[in-house]
Amino acid sequence: MVVLSEGVGYFILLGVGLVMALAVTSLVRAETKWLGTRKTFEWFSTAGRTVKTGLIASSVVSAWTWAATLLQSSTVAYQFGISGPFWYAAGASIQVVLFAILALEVKRKAPSSHTFPEIIFARFGKNSHKVFLFFALMTNTIVTAMLVLGGAAVVNSLTGVDIYIAAFLIPVGVIIYTFFGGLKATFLAEYLNSVFLFAVVLVFISVIYFSNPQVGGISGMFDRLTEAAAIKPVDGNFAGSYLTMASTGALIFGIINIVGNFGTVFVDQAYWQRAIAAAPKSAFKGFLIGGLAWFAIPFALATALGLAAVAIHAPLMPEQISMGLVAPTAASQILGDVGAILLLTMLFTAVMSAGSAELVSVSSLITYDVYRTYIRPSATGRSLMRISRLSILFFGMGMGSLALVLLQVGASLQYVYLAMGVLIGSAVVPIALAVVWKKTNKVAATVGALIGLCCGLVVWLLTAYTLYGAISVHSTGQNIPLLAGNLTSILVGGAITLLGSVIKPENFDFRVMKQKILIVDAKIRRLVEDENDEEYLLRSSRFGYKVAVALTLVLVVAWPMPLYLSGYIFSQTVYSIWIGVAVLWAGAAAAAIILLPLIESRKGIVKVLQRIGYHVIDTRPGYRLSADDDRSDNNHYGDTGINRSAAYNRKILVPLDGSLQSLRALNSSTNLLANAGSVTATTTVYILNVIEWMDENDESVDDELAAIMEEQGKKMLRSILLPKSRSSVKYERIVKLGDPATKIIETAEKLGVDLIAMGTTGLGDAKEIGHVSSKVLRLASMPVVLIK
Structure with missing residues (x-):
């Protein structure tokens, strides 16, 4: 079903990916440059632990919108009617809503954690840590493979691009912006993706229900679905209707969906990473809003596209259905090339943003739970940053290989999606109880997860063999074996954990978490200590349990079950x-x-725009006076752009590295302003010492090391004898870390100085003009005076 050219496919794979990577890295750069954020490793892996509600919610929506969300939800709509999208949406949103409780508990009990296996290690010890680390890495591997698998299948189907090439090209853009921007880049990419997702969803439902002549609006869709049921009744649905919630197949899918998705939320480090990154007052609200907002994507989109494919009798082969090609087929049939491009781009950006979340998760697990735990416990932030980026690089390059393995064995997107719960469901209850219940027994939790996995696998395979006479991809992909395996895995794991904890309860003191789990960055550590309001979090936790449980019961019991049990078939009304x-x-x-992320970030957005505006508008060339000019000629000073008679607050920046010429610049600073006009009562001379840091490109500096170096810089500045000047002149000392020329210019722009005065050379061996002075002279937007 190739409806687009290969050129379009490659453009989306490479062009859209690189554009998104450029946009995200630019936003990260704007934050670090204009808002003063320093990219320590804590910032890289936790986004500073200050992410607000709106960005958490959009991140949850984007991270939970997999290829399966867009494809599998429409597949079950095509197979089961209106009940399919509902059970997909309800069966996968309640996990996020319930996880909001765990997000709060993490903020209360382990605010300094980086990963959930790190919490397990602090509570249960090394052996249990290794077991749950295995489950965490397995979850990330399965999810990542499924993302790439679904994306590559649709690119191949719509454009003809070789599926193996597509699988390798999809991760390229993801690696780029995740490598440089870390978790904050993931958040920004996910916000952009969420905006695009909802825009396309609204376009599709508007066209299908209100303007497309093939469908005929809501009433036309109703008539066509009624006719389709008469021609080809749905097996297992009441009266074979597409317009009923009484569907045995959909209910079985819903149960499998619920069980499997508990694993892919509770055992996926990506969601714990968001809980850790959230500001304390944003954790619960962010996940709650995100879960409810995400519900709309499969519910609205699949109800539209999946049922539209039924209504227009879209030509679909069984293998195409299993590969998740119902939605692309409907989109291209209804909106032509535009529909195919929109869906393909939406799918691709969803795969990119969700893939980025998985990359950061894997890098955190390898960095903290492997490298810092077992290889180098005393690792500095710089070492951790290096390991994290290497993990992103290597795992990112392996994403395509994972998908290819599944393609070779004949496993489809639908197969992997439904089998996840068997593999990871047994760890759900042990992990959750380890965080929320002090009586959880570590042996019971660990053994429960392992035995649950083994029992789930045995029941899954045994049921497939008993019912179909063979163990194959086909037999194990049937609903009954999958249902049996999923339920066995989660129930056995949960039962062993609960029973063992009741028989031999522990009495764990969660305050130990704060002592055992350390934050490398002292600044972030102080921030966590200052902002964690224990009383507020305790009140929110009590409220959160009630809200999350109530919403769960509404979505999976109170809403669907009366419609299922009654066998009601919808009327047109x-x-x-x-x-x-x-x-x-x-x-x-x-x-x-x-809108919520924009409203919450309005101050930062305005600040960045103001700084960019200043940088663009204040570009007067001025006259940069060198030491070779005659400084006694006042006309030269007049040409520097300083207003000689205006009575405004004058500022001068003097970079100081201890060299003789920089000291001369300091001694001449007040004279420079005096010759330019009368010195006002608020004249300020900023003395700047930049400690050169060669790895400025990634700005990954340990906080403790930075503090030591800055203190050395302050000692040097305090040892300088300030020149005698009028009492109206005041001096301020500043220490920066990084590339000297860059920091000089950034500081000058931030302070809005009228003049930079510095030596022609510094401590280097330059004979004419030093490289730092030369770079400042070339790039500064304000006058620069060089003193020889």
Whole structure:
């Protein structure tokens, strides 16, 4: 079903990926340059632990919108009717809503943690840590492979690009911006992706329900679905109707979906990473809003595209259905090339942003739970940053290989998605109880996770063999074996953990977490200590349990079960209300996800725009006076752009490295302003010492090391004898770390100085003009005076 050219496919794979990478790295650079954020390793892996509600919510939406969300949800709509999208949405949103409780508990009990296996290590010890680290890495591996698998299949289907090439090209852009920007880059990419996701969702549902002649609007869709049920009744649905929640197949899928997705949220480090990165007052609200907003994507989009494929009798082979090609087929049939491009781009950006989340998660696990725990416990932030980036690079390059292995064995997107719960479901209850319940027994939790996995696998394979006479991809991919395996895995793991903890309860003191888990960056450590309001978090936790449990019961019991048990088939009026709810939910979710992060970040956005505006507008060339000019000629000073008679607050920046010429510049600083006009009462001379740091490109400096170096710089500045000057002149000392010329210019722009005065050479061996002075002279937007 190739509807687009290979050129379009390669453009999306390479062009869109690189554009997104450039946009995200530019945003990260703007934050570090204009808002003063320093990229320590703590910042790289936790985004400073200050991310607000809106960005957490958009991140959850984006990270949870996999290829499966966009593809598998439409597949079950095509197979089961309106019940399919509902069970997909409800069966995968309650986990995020319930995880909001764990996010709060992490902030209360382990605010300095970086990964959930790190919490397990602090509570249960080394052996248990290794077991749950295995589950964490397995989860990230499966999810990543599934992301690439789904993306490559759709690119191949719509454009004809070789599926193996697509699998290797998809990770390129992800690696670029994740490598340089870390978790904050992931958050920014996910916000951009969420905006695009909701925009495309609104476009599709608007066209399908309100303007497409093939479908005929809501009433036309209702009529066509009624006719389709008469021609080809849905097996297992009440009266074979597409317009009923009474669907045995959908209910089985819903149970598998619920069980499997508990594993892919509770055992996926990506969600713990967001909880850790969230500001204490944003953790619960961010996950709650994110979970409810995400519900709208599969619910609204799949109800539209999946049922539209039924209504227009889209030509689909069984293998195409299993590969998740229902949505792309419907999109291209209804909107032509535009629809195919929109869906392909939406899928690609979703794979990129979710893939980035998985990359950061894997790098955190390897860095903290392997390298710092077992190889080098005393590792500095610089060492951790290096290991983290190497992990991103190597795992990112291996993403395509994981998908290719699955393709070779014939495993489809649908197969991997439904089998996840068997493999990771047994760890859900042990992990959750380790965080929320002080009586959890470590042996019971660890043994429960392992035995649950083994039992789940045995039951899954045995059921497939018993029912179908063979163990193969086909037999193990059937609903009953998958249901049996998923339920066995999570129930056995949970039962052993609970039973063992009741028989031999522990009495763990969660305050130990704060002592055992250390934050390398002292600044972030102080921030965590200052902002964690224990009383607020305790109140929020009590409220959060009630809200999360209530919403869960509404979504999976109170709403669907009466409709299932009654066997009700929707009338046109009820169907119209159902679609109206989906459309309104999508609109409200879009508004919340798009606007809330902008509102919360408005001060930072305005600050960046103001600084950029200043940088663009204040570009007067001025006259840069060198030491070879006649300093006694006042006309030269007049040409520097300093207003000789204006009575405004004058500022001068004097970079000082201890060299003779820099000291001369300091001694001449007040004279420079005096010759330019009368010195006002608020004249300030800023004395800047820049400690050169050669690895400035990644700005990855240990906080403790930086503090030591800055203190040395301050001692040097305090030892300088300040020149005698009028009492109206005051001096301020500043120490910076990084590339000297860059920091001089950045400081001058930030302070809004009128003049930079510095030596022609510094401590180097330059004969004419030193490289730092030369670079400042070339790049500064304000006058520069060089003193010989």
